[in-house]
Amino acid sequence: MTENARGARPGNRRSLTPLRGLVPYLSRYRGLVAGAFVFLLLSSAATLVLPIAVRQMIDHGFSSDDGAAIQGYFLILILVGFVLALASAMRYFFVITLGERVVADLRRDVFDHLTRLSPSFFDGVHSGEIVSRLTADATQIKSALGATASIALRNTIMGLGALGMMVFTSPRLSLLALLSFPLVVLPIIVFGRTVRNRSRWAQDALAGAMAMAGEQIGAIRLLQAFVNEDRASRSFTEAVNAAFRAARKSITSRSILTFFAILAVFTSVVVVLWVGSQDVLSGKMTGGTLGQFLLYAVLAASSLGALSEVWGELQQAAGAAERMSELLAERPIITAPAQPRSLPSPVRGEVEFRNVTFCYPSRPDTLALRNLSFRVAPGETVAIVGPSGAGKSTIFSLLLRFYDPVSGSVLVDGVEIDRLDPKELRSSIAIVPQESVIFADTAANNIAFGRPDASRAEIEKAARAALAHDFIMALPEGYDTQLGERGVTLSGGQRQRLSIARAILRNAPILLLDEATSALDAESETLVQQALNHSMEGRTTIIIAHRLATVLKADRILVMEDGMVVEEGTHHELVRLGGVYSRLASLQFDVGPEILSGAAE
């Protein structure tokens, strides 16, 4: 599919081909499409009948003394008006509903798809830009499907109908009018392409500006703390102005297009009118026929004019559809094998890294892990320590199979994890990240993120184990309190305990803890530590350790440096060794000389 999308791209530059991607969505709602078509045809037919009524009135109505005939024509006119009004209203209803429905589906599909893409995709993109595709591009497609497509269709039908009626009314004058056709079509072809390219640039520029706004607003506290409001304002203004300049270019092309199209249409109408009036004067044609022809000509001309305008909009929408389908064409790198193996039931929780070498796809020249091997027995607690950038978090990412190693293998309970369905693998793991992630939802739902089908009693039990119950009960609405975006209403320690409760609720055999480096006050620290101890009970636990208490409690410590395990043992063994660990411990854990020397004795 990725290949198809790529292959189709060059041709798309000139065409509306990307809109074809919407056909499967439209075909789901055949009723709405049919309704839109029926009322489109009906309203066009009603409009096309009007000039005939006008001709009858000019040729017969005004010359006859028969008042009843005039009344009859007016009654017909009112009837036609009624049909026109009703059909137009119904067309609007069907067409706009269809647009909303299809775009809602499209947004859902794109979001669904995004949530399934591998983390490596997000390493290389700006999340704000993706969100902009979900909003701005989708809105453009919606307006294209809702209004623009309907205008285009209506005017095509009306234009063709009016053209037919023109030929029927006066072939000679029609021929004259048709000669001017290339004059109208030419600017559409010439400018249409420019409009589409420029509109894509405008959308790209807008997406960039929105991404920036999202990032800055998301970090509003930091922004204000560093008094960077003016600088952020300036760069946002610059980004918005760039988007404006891009949009103005696109608008300019469209304006020029509109100017030439309308000018060409009306010039030819005036020429035709002049020739026609000569015919009426010489008696070759009645005044009514000329009136009827003229109305059809105006209808055809305005249809063409409208078409040239919406053509640009349709091309914009094609640009938006192209960007959306690019997202949909992105394939996750990490997928389940065709015939996935299963983990033993119950999962024991044994973890093994066997000669794992890995580099991040975005940094192919730097090895994050080098020929790394270690094994964690079921139920064991292993602490990983090492300087920043040693590769500790990378171990977690590989164990969760966010990335595949370049060589070597990662095993859980003796099964290579790339032979498993990633969902099954990840179901057997709970993680407490270093930065607690809190969603703008209730306390209960934030914990239930660990296991969405958990009952309120189970949520409370997990919260008690994580020592979060008491502070949650003290919130204004207890478990139903909204926590605000990223949990701004909670303290650091409270956020951590909530995050621990989430992991406890998950009740997975393997627990990954990335200990927070941020300092908490002694009381919070003790609470978090106790909560962690509860969460580790009966599970295989791997902790990226930043605290002395943690390493002292661990069954084993792996010391990492530069993507490799360089030392292994208990705290006391490693201190006695006097190598990397003892140096690290004295710096990182603030282990004084007495503890070090005491341990060495």
Ligand SMILES: Nc1ncnc2c1ncn2[C@@H]1O[C@H](COP(=O)(O)OP(=O)(O)OP(=O)(O)O)[C@@H](O)[C@H]1O
């Ligand atoms: N998503 C990523 N894309 C590219 N490189 C990355 C990515 N994440 C980490 N790295 C790089 O991989 C190396 C190992 O990083 P890792 O996060 O595993 O270190 P760490 O030991 O956990 O460090 P810290 O204690 O500071 O969190 C580093 O050089 C880092 O710059």
